[in-house]
Amino acid sequence: MTAKTEKLLAILKAQPVVPVLIVDDAKSAVPLARALVAGGLKAIEITMRTPAALDAIRAVAAEVEGANVGAGTILSARDWDAAVAAGSTFIVSPGVTLGILDAAKASDVPILPGAATPSEVMALREEGVEVMKFFPAEQAGGAAYLKALSSPLAGTLFCPTGGISLKNAKDYLSLPNVVCVGGSWVAPKELVAAGDWAGITRLASEAAAIKA
Template identity: 85%
Template sequence: MAAKTDKLLSILKLQPVVPVLIVDDVASAVPLARALVAGGLKAIEITMRTPAALDAIRAVADEVEGAVPGAGTILNPAHFDAAVKAGSQFIVSPGTTRSLLDAARGSDVALLPGAATASEVMTLREEGYDVLKFFPAEQAGGAAYLKSLSSPLAGTLFCPTGGISLKNAKDYLSLPNVVCVGGSWVAPKELVEKGDWAGITKLAAEAAALK
């Protein structure tokens, strides 16, 4: 478990913001990922919310130099296995189930499991997880709530995701228990549909410069 945690941390520490992508058209996956990598965002979470997701992960893994593709919105073991086979180097879930933890235990690919309450965090810590996704961040109490967990749950690190933007990202990144944040603002749908890859690279560079 320690080795997988170290591997996950090495990915999450590549950049302050992990792009959270919903890819509708697999044809956009490679140029989108290249634009993000060019802006300094190498770790990329492609969510399993569309039929194109697995093909998008596969294309990014095969064709985008420097990219570290991961899969998000993983809800069950079938999702987990399919995402790993497609080339995901890390797995992200919005919450956690026993069957998902069992699937993760049998894989070399690290899981970033979601938690929103102190009890959920404590349960995952008992399973050996001390790097977690805090989701949905803004709706679950925001940076102030996460800060309040830092002392009683010391030693746990979070990647907050949900409602985070360029405006409030620093509120989270300034916390001692936050390793990075997840956000979709670096790849807005309108820029993807227009193929404005230069615009996305600019947004990625702004995000990569956050401290």
């Protein structure tokens, strides 16, 4: 296991759920992240799906004590460079390209690349990747599909993301090849819009307490 893999696992194993956030207003990023950290979810993925994403990552990295902020929806080496420059401590991609792999190899920041088929997992294993994002989890076959991969692809660990909620998180977390899950339910848009940070802390605490 490489040092970067160990660094990634240290982040992911610290909590059962990694919040996956779409931040529309960078001003909400710091109180949102503080609410999640207060609830026990210190590793936070801010997706690069909005113009506010980089400013949000930069603010959380600089201002939120205890947070491990990562960048999600990385689609290119250019995205990688911008996210790392903003302060991301880990990188998440829905799939992978040669450009992203090259950027990952040249960086000290660990990557959690997406994979949904045995061939994709095998190709990433050949590149030295041992921990992957299973995406989109529910749509790609769910916990039963991922369980079926555990024996032929032994030694690979996953963070399933996509369609996961409080109701089905345990189905994934009980699997031997799952290290954590990613989910957006801990930060609903309506609570963020209302500035209900206490409500988000309650949801984070509930997620942090999930046992496999």
